[in-house]
């Protein structure tokens with residue numbers, strides 16, 4: 750039987766153009782002195798990232814920018830802290846960053862897509 754080689758070049762080239770998105774649940778937290786060593790306030794565009802992500806990223810993850818998308822809105826925020834009790838790729842946002850995505854009264858949101866800038 751004659752077997753044709755399968756063309757995979759298209760997959761390889763498109764994969765480099767689109768970063769895989771991480772899916773997270775997100776909420777607001779009250780920032781202070783984060784593990785990255787800086788104080789942040791609710792008006793700063795910052796986040797705490799889930800411990801599994803924080804701990805496994807090749808150091809340093811501190812001060813990396815992420816872009817988070819939710820229901821057609823997006824925000825650019827800087828990682829300043831580690832969320833010890835967040836599973837998966839979940840995020841805690843400052844109120845400034847959270848309210849760029851959704852009304853703050855939403856409290857918790859599900860299905861935020863994010864990746865490093």
Ligand SMILES: *[C@@H]1O[C@H](CO)[C@@H](O)[C@H](O)[C@H]1NC(C)=O
Pocket residue numbers: 773774836837838839859
């Ligand atoms: C996100 O929230 C949903 C709804 O509560 C839950 O089923 C899911 O397990 C959560 N995922 C993570 C990673 O926390």
